[in-house]
Amino acid sequence: MRRVDRQQHARLDELTRDPYPLYARARRAEGLTYVPEMSAWLVARDADVREVLRRPDVFSSANAVRPDVVPSPAALAVLGEGIAVRRSVVITADGPAHQRMRAPIVRGLTPARVSAVLPYVAERATALVDALAAPGNGRRADVMEAYALRLPGEVIGHVLGFEPADVPLVVRCGHSNERLMFRPLPEAEQIEAARDMIALQRLLDGYVRDRYATPRDDLCSEIVTSLAPDDGGEDAGPELTLGQRGELIAHLQNFLLAGHLTTTALIGTTLLHLLRHPAQWKLVCEEPERIPAAIEEAARYDTALQGFRRVTTRAVTLAGTELPAGAEVLVGFGAAGRDEGRYERPDVFDILRTPVARHVAFGLGAHGCPGAQLAREQLRITLELFTRRFPGLRLAGDGPPVRMRPTLIHRAPEALYVEW
Numbered sequence: 001m002r003r004v005d006r007q008q009h010a011r012l013d014e015l016t017r018d019p020y021p022l023y024a025r026a027r028r029a030e031g032l033t034y035v036p037e038m039s040a041w042l043v044a045r046d047a048d049v050r051e052v053l054r055r056p057d058v059f060s061s062a063n064a065v066r067p068d069v070v071p072s073p074a075a076l077a078v079l080g081e082g083i084a085v086r087r088s089v090v091i092t093a094d095g096p097a098h099q100r101m102r103a104p105i106v107r108g109l110t111p112a113r114v115s116a117v118l119p120y121v122a123e124r125a126t127a128l129v130d131a132l133a134a135p136g137n138g139r140r141a142d143v144m145e146a147y148a149l150r151l152p153g154e155v156i157g158h159v160l161g162f163e164p165a166d167v168p169l170v171v172r173c174g175h176s177n178e179r180l181m182f183r184p185l186p187e188a189e190q191i192e193a194a195r196d197m198i199a200l201q202r203l204l205d206g207y208v209r210d211r212y213a214t215p216r217d218d219l220c221s222e223i224v225t226s227l228a229p230d231d232g233g234e235d236a237g238p239e240l241t242l243g244q245r246g247e248l249i250a251h252l253q254n255f256l257l258a259g260h261l262t263t264t265a266l267i268g269t270t271l272l273h274l275l276r277h278p279a280q281w282k283l284v285c286e287e288p289e290r291i292p293a294a295i296e297e298a299a300r301y302d303t304a305l306q307g308f309r310r311v312t313t314r315a316v317t318l319a320g321t322e323l324p325a326g327a328e329v330l331v332g333f334g335a336a337g338r339d340e341g342r343y344e345r346p347d348v349f350d351i352l353r354t355p356v357a358r359h360v361a362f363g364l365g366a367h368g369c370p371g372a373q374l375a376r377e378q379l380r381i382t383l384e385l386f387t388r389r390f391p392g393l394r395l396a397g398d399g400p401p402v403r404m405r406p407t408l409i410h411r412a413p414e415a416l417y418v419e420w
């Protein structure tokens with residue numbers, strides 16, 4: 001596992017808070033650019049990103065979300081108290097194993113299934129906005145905290161069929177999971193995050209066992225009943241084996257990470273860029289039919305998932321660079337969105353841009369995002385509500401300057417103070 005020391009972390013933080021100058025240099029450079037802080041070749045041009053995504057046999061996903069940090073021995077000891085989870089999950093699997101893991105997720109997120117969830121999304125989004133607008137709140141709030149960090153967790157919990165009371169733990173542990181994998185935490189915080197991971201495992205284990213015994217009409221049951229019987233060649237018995245439970249917990253954990261933190265992030269950045277461009281905010285308030293275009297522009301301009309890794313399965317030449325087998329590349333979804341060869345004025349946020357070229361913010365091909373429609377619908381419902389309820393919304397004049405989180409996987413404002 002790659003270890004990143006504190007100095008490299010500081011440099012990585014700087015790069016990830018604003019990766020766009022690096023991307024621009026990499027797109028202009030001949031061939032691929034090796035980025036030592038990321039220990040990977042950066043794939044920054046749109047056409048090259050598409051080529052990697054279309055060749056999963058050569059560019060394996062085995063390392064897609066490789067952690068930056070090895071937990072301390074004390075944190076590892078805490079993790080050792082949990083159920084040993086098998087590492088290969090949909091995002092890191094290839095070939096037939098990947099197709100098997102992906103199938104129940106795709107079935108659970110068909111357009112019809114997503115449509116069926118929308119009344120719930122609208123109800124929860126409205127409740128959060130009502131709370132935000134309640135007299136006494138002073139017409140000022142951090143919308144990350146009050147809204148963006150809440151809605152996607154509630155929605156993914158609902159889709160999986162979890163009890164609403166379990167959602168806060170799920171959301172908190174999602175953040176702990178990310179921090180433990182990617183942030184250089186002091187020991188005490190590592191241990192706390194590891195304890196959260198164990199608490200989440202226990203919760204998920206309860207759902208796995210319950211849905212195996214009594215499947216319901218929810219995505220958790222879909223995943224559990226589809227994936228349990230094939231684990232390690234073991235037959236499905238009346239009870240799941242420890243190995244089967246471990247695998248299923250890993251699938252659910254991975255699905256949670258993929259689903260809610262990304263959407264939280266894109267809600268935050270979409271609001272940020274619309275409010276930084278008040279004329280465009282006014283336009284979506286006056287002409288809400290422009291909301292879908294605003295969402296696509298935000299996803300192109302400043303997407304949540306900036307980059308995932310691939311590792312070459314054999315020697316290959318990409319963009320003129322010869323890569324040996326085992327070379328790590330970082331697929332720049334965010335870099336591709338700013339490619340001047342594909343978009344005019346790519347560094348300008350413009351919801352009116354035409355023609356709207358299709359971006360790769362949700363990936364494409366074998367691993368393309370199965371939750372894209374659910375994410376877009378949450379964004380749409382959010383913007384419809386915010387434009388209707390807070391047409392005078394603006395960035396808070398006295399708020400701290402907006403700082404982006406130092407991450408490539410859930411790029412978002414750390415906080416977003418607004419007033420209305």
Ligand code: HEM
Binds near residue numbers: 091308
């Ligand atoms: C704004 C929100 C989102 C963004 C920007 C996003 C982006 C992406 C991208 C770029 C990939 C491809 C990764 C790769 O090629 O290695 C991906 C995969 C995935 N996404 Fe999303 N996603 C979002 C929301 C969601 C939601 C809401 C869900 C679930 C409900 C979800 C579930 C997944 C899963 C399970 C995968 C892995 C698919 C596979 O490996 O076959 N995502 N996402």
